[in-house]
Amino acid sequence: MSQATTNVYAGIIAQFQRLTLFIERILNSTFSQKYNPFYYHGALPNFFLWVLFISGLLLFAYYNPTLEGAYPSLEYMTKQIPSGALFRALHRYAADGMMIFVLLHFFRVWFTDRYREYRILPWITGVILITVLYLAGLTGYMLIWDSESVALTYMTVNFLNSIPGIGSSLASLLIGGDIVTDYTLTRYLFLHLGIPASMLFLLWWHYLRITRPVTNAPLVLNLMLFGGLLVACGLWPVGIGEAPNLATPSASIEVDWLYMLPHGMLANGASPFLAWVVLLGIPVAMLLLPYLQKKQFRGQFAQVVNENCTGCSLCYHDCPYEAIEMMDRDDDTRFKRIAVVDPGRCANCGLCVGACAFKAIEIPRMNTERVFKEIQVALGSAQS
Ligand code: HEM
Numbered sequence: 335m336s337q338a339t340t341n342v343y344a345g346i347i348a349q350f351q352r353l354t355l356f357i358e359r360i361l362n363s364t365f366s367q368k369y370n371p372f373y374y375h376g377a378l379p380n381f382f383l384w385v386l387f388i389s390g391l392l393l394f395a396y397y398n399p400t401l402e403g404a405y406p407s408l409e410y411m412t413k414q415i416p417s418g419a420l421f422r423a424l425h426r427y428a429a430d431g432m433m434i435f436v437l438l439h440f441f442r443v444w445f446t447d448r449y450r451e452y453r454i455l456p457w458i459t460g461v462i463l464i465t466v467l468y469l470a471g472l473t474g475y476m477l478i479w480d481s482e483s484v485a486l487t488y489m490t491v492n493f494l495n496s497i498p499g500i501g502s503s504l505a506s507l508l509i510g511g512d513i514v515t516d517y518t519l520t521r522y523l524f525l526h527l528g529i530p531a532s533m534l535f536l537l538w539w540h541y542l543r544i545t546r547p548v549t550n551a552p553l554v555l556n557l558m559l560f561g562g563l564l565v566a567c568g569l570w571p572v573g574i575g576e577a578p579n580l581a582t583p584s585a586s587i588e589v590d591w592l593y594m595l596p597h598g599m600l601a602n603g604a605s606p607f608l609a610w611v612v613l614l615g616i617p618v619a620m621l622l623l624p625y626l627q628k629k630q631f632r633g634q635f636a637q638v639v640n641e642n643c644t645g646c647s648l649c650y651h652d653c654p655y656e657a658i659e660m661m662d663r664d665d666d667t668r669f670k671r672i673a674v675v676d677p678g679r680c681a682n683c684g685l686c687v688g689a690c691a692f693k694a695i696e697i698p699r700m701n702t703e704r705v706f707k708e709i710q711v712a713l714g715s716a717q718s
Pocket residue numbers: 373376377379380436439440443448449453456457458459460461463464467537540544546547548549620
């Protein structure tokens with residue numbers, strides 16, 4: 335990408351960053367710093383995940399994954415079981431809430447430039463997480479198995495069939511054969527339970543390179559979100575559509591744009607090709623984003639001054655990015671260990687410089703001597 339384009343892109347992101355920081359200031363004055371939701375952008379999706387797991391378990395206890403049984407079991411749950419409708423609504427709105435907060439988290443890390451270089455692992459696993467979340471939500475809508483759900487299945491099968499070559503194999507992989515059978519619902523259930531389970535592993539991977547990730551928001555914020563969920567459940571109760579008829583499914587579907595983007599596009603007249611371009615283009619563009627801007631201090635990372643390093647490990651313990659390793663040394667010094675920096679993980683933060691009592695580690699853009707000089711100049715101008 336040319337330098338001019340890179341600069342335009344960086345300029346746009348800088349504007350969004352200003353906007354983000356402006357909203358953050360407003361939230362600080364409303365909620366105080368302690369409860370500012372912007373500071374828990376990664377933790378808040380986790381709250382919804384727990385609500386999804388708990389409400390999903392209760393739904394699973396009644397769900398019957400067969401062509402004949404699925405609709406009546408959900409109808410029974412909605413109309414006969416006390417709080418059954420509430421749990422369905424909680425499950426649905428927690429899924430929407432999770433996607434909304436994951437998107438906020440995504441925009442936040444993107445606009446505040448916390449997604450490139452040494453943060454590439456949480457970024458890439460984040461793209462996988464959002465894809466997986468999307469698939470979990472979509473299969474959830476298919477499980478309802480009312481007339482709209484059947485229409486959603488047919489739409490998805492046609493959408494998959496539109497891929498040249500492998501389309502029909504993918505479609506039969508999804509529904510478990512060439513036509514809809516009991517296996518279709520078993521497969522949906524398998525996907526709908528298996529995909530979220532994989533999220534636990536993905537989240538572990540997501541946090542792997544983040545030192546002290548904030549994974550839980552304060553109780554007050556979680557309670558506020560739960561209150562919001564209950565209000566949504568009360569205002570927009572979740573019902574169940576017409577009984578399924580495989581020969582004549584519903585002519586239209588109610589589109590949840592958070593989980594049915596291509597279906598919504600197709601329902602509004604877009605071609606399958608365009609819907610595929612958008613569906614695949616979004617994660618691909620997300621994966622490419624970190625490479626659009628150049629690192630500000632490319633090639634710079636903490637440098638160990640070998641002859642001063644005593645191997646005390648203080649920098650190793652203080653480095654928030656696990657960028658320092660302590661290695662055995664076999665040169666002529668009396669010290670047995672030496673700090674070694676992994677350039678790919680170093681964030682240039684300078685914490686190790688502060689930790690080292692031996693002037694044995696420096697970051698080139700701001701070495702100790704330069705920092706001392708700057709402090710002296712600052713002190714001098716403060717005294718005069
Ligand atoms: C299931 C969805 C997700 C959950 C539960 C989640 C959770 C979290 C949490 C708890 C953190 C630590 C935040 C902190 O300590 O301040 C984090 C960091 C991060 N996440 Fe996610 N995340 C999810 C999806 C995503 C997505 C979709 C992206 C972007 C594609 C993303 C990119 C990142 C990045 C780059 C960081 C590091 C930010 C930093 O170091 O400040 N995450 N995530």
